[in-house]
Amino acid sequence: MSSPTIYLSTPSSSLFQFPPSKEPTVLPPPQAGSTLSAPPFSISSSLFVDALDPKVPITIACTYAVTVALLNYYNRTAGNKPWAISKTRGFFWFVVAHNIFLAVYSAWTFVGMFNALRESFVSWSGPAGLAGTVDSLCKIHGARGLGNAVAYDGAQSRWVAHSPSTIFLADGGVPDPTDMGRLWNEGLAFYGWFFYLSKFYEVLDTAIILAKGKRSSTLQTYHHAGAMMCMWAGIRYMSPPIWMFVFVNSAIHALMYTYYTLTAFAVPVPNALKRSLTTMQIIQFLVGASYATIHSFVSYTIPVQVPYLKGAVSAAASTATTTAAAIATATATSIPELIMKYLFRAAGGEGVAENVNGAQAPEMIEQINSARPEAISYRTEYQSVPCIDTNGQTFAIWLNVFYLTPLTFLFVRFFVKSYLRRTAKKASHSKAPAEKAATDAVKGLGREMNGGKMNGNNKANGNGKANGKH
Structure with missing residues (x-):
């Protein structure tokens, strides 16, 4: 084998385990100023790790779901009347500030992830070909370049450098936080962690709906609760495909919350824009689930330096x-x-x-x-490696896939009810008055014609009587 190749393979059964192994421990992002591509500010390592404790998303998601169910019941029994606070000026400005904050934050995340991808993505037109592209998306730790990744070996319970002669591990046997050129250190750890936390803040969307006396739909509740768990799994287990959800979803949210801000000020926005946003979300779910799934079935070869005796x-x-x-x-x-x-x-x-x-x-x-x-020299051999290394990464992938499948169905159902059926009803209503007007016109014409005949007959009869009298 003289060049790297890509092929489909069956994932090892050891990658499917529930609950997944706690190894490896999640790695905090680089500290600010440690490298040229370091994040704009530092995150406490202990805070970073503690926030990804599974009890955090599970507790918040369960509390959210139960609270929504109780408030839905309360609004229904109260006749779906808006709460008093929702009629205040302060509530209005809170809603505006909430939407503006999420629009700006989402745009900031999108730009940060765009830069991370620009620094870590390897084009298939390069010397490593498509294998170099696959490697840059599958292996998110280590230094840039095919074969320069650092992966976790579950069988040996340790991190392993694919090129140990050129890539070195930091103290503690973990990937060096100053290694740049891979997604995790270039921004996924930093922006992905904040994106995970933002899923807790976004539940205020539901609070605003409930305060207006409306009911939080199954789609709304499932969407928010599931997003917390999926983002947690992706970041906690450092699963490669999670970058797509951070990158694409932040872009859509930037547009969506801008739209909400405009509607709060009663700015007329074409209905086609709202329909486009929903369509973009559905496409995101379909593409994201497919992209995540393929990671479990991709393997490729990398060049390694093999020692041998002269x-x-x-x-x-x-x-x-x-x-x-x-x-x-x-x-x-x-x-x-x-x-x-x-x-x-x-x-x-x-x-x-x-x-x-x-x-x-x-x-x-x-x-x-x-x-x-x-006595020892080195030569280049090609070694086969899977795209996914740990059962934690696999768990995160399939949790997202199983979450997105019913979510896509719910969004499609919402799209049909909100746009297709309403459009059909509007067309039906607009057609009915037209048909009614046409019918009335025909009847009016008939009455006019009959009235003319009757008047003519009456005049004729009247003249006859008059002549007879004379």
Whole structure:
């Protein structure tokens, strides 16, 4: 194999686990000023991690759903009368400020994610081809470039650099927060975390509807509660496709809350705009769910530097190393360990070979290099890697897919009821008066004609009587 390739594959059964493993721990974004692409301000690492505790979204989502059900009941029993507060001037300005804030915040998030994508997205026209593009979207940790990612190995419970000779882990064995060129450090961790928190604030949309004496629909309640859980899962487990929901949804929200602001001031907005916003949301759900799903079935190959013994040691060593490289490429896991075992066996160190483990392999290679730099060299081999590495990432993907499926149905039903049926009714109502007017016109014409005949007859009869009298 002389170039990277992409292919469809069946995901490992180990990636499907509920509840998902708590490993790895979510990584906070870079601190402000640490790199040129660092976020505009820092987030406390403890606050970042604590906010992603599963009890936070579960508690808030359940409380929200129960509260909405109770207030829906209250409004129904009260005759759906607006609350007194909704008639105040302060409430009006609160609604305006709420919509303006969310419009500006959403636009800020969209711009931030656009810049993150610009810095991390690798074009398929580059030297790595389409594999480079797939790699830039599948692997969100590490440095830019095909094969320079850092992924979490669940079997070994540790982070692994695909290119250990050039990409180094930070203290604690985690991806270095100063590595740039991948989505997480370029902005997804920062903007995605705030976008997750914004889902809690957006429940004020429902509070405004209820204060006006209206009922919060099933669509409204399900949408808000589900969004909290899905955004939590995507950010907590650092699932690659979550960037699309942050990026696209923030763009749609910027337009949507701008529209709400205009309607609050009674600015006439074409109904076609509202229909377009709903259509955009439906398309977003369909494309987003499809995009997330495909991640579980994509694999590709990356170039890795494989160590091997030079001919100075022995021809058998070279043969053993070639075999080790082939096995390593086939297994795609524990590559340094297998290679080191064959290296030591080829050199006559059978006992040492049996004590080799994956964690020690890089250090052992370094020791051999230090003692006999002429003994080890490197060559490029292609290793197969899956797009998704952990069961947590898989859990986040399928939670979003299962959430978006009924949500799309509810939005389509809303679209049909709100636009298609209303349009048909309006057309029917506008047609009825026209038909009625035409019928009345025909009847009027008939009366006019009959009236003319009757008048003519009456005149004739009158003249006859008059003549007879004379």
